[in-house]
Amino acid sequence: MPEQRKFHLKKNDTVTVLAGKDKGKTGKVMRVIPKSNRAIVEKLNMAKRHLKPSQQNRQGGILEKEMPIHISNLKVVCTKCTDPTRVGYRVLEDNRKVRFCKKCNEIID
Ligand SMILES: [Zn+2]
Known part of the structure; x- marks a missing residue:
């Protein structure tokens, strides 16, 4: 896989x-x-x-x-919806691969 x-x-x-x-x-x-x-x-x-x-810390x-x-x-x-979430990956138009929140759909990166 x-x-x-x-x-x-x-x-x-x-x-x-x-x-x-x-x-x-x-x-x-x-x-x-x-x-x-x-x-x-x-x-x-x-x-x-x-x-x-040791010499610095005798005790x-x-x-x-x-x-x-x-x-x-x-x-x-997630920093947007403040819930523990699963993250997905999405490729932006400029080919950057970013993570997004599967709950609120906001990009995390
Ligand atoms: Zn979220």
């Missing part, structure tokens, strides 16, 4: 989480990782990491860091 474009997400998209501990929350996409079909979403799916004491500590979320668990929130 070469026409099937799985990657509907882009950096700076607002997305809502469909599953997991942050289900129902929304955040901004910071990074997309095409290789693993995952994305890092700001302040979501946080995991604690323990830091070893060590706990760092909270975003872990990647599989894109099948993310849905784009």
Whole structure:
């Protein structure tokens, strides 16, 4: 299925989480990782990491860091109708390929 474009997400998209501990929350996409079909979403799916004491930070500590979320668990929130939506693709007259909201039909890009 070469026409099937799985990657509907882009950096700076607002997305809502469909599953997991942050289900129902929304955040901004910071990074997309095409290789693993995952994305890092700001302040979501946080995991604690323990830091070893170092010269700069003698006590060590706990760092909270975003872990990647599989894109099948993310849905784009349309900036026009502010609903989580499915996105489609449309080719404009100038041959630009843009995404549009399948709910309100507005171009998202
Ligand atoms: Zn919309």
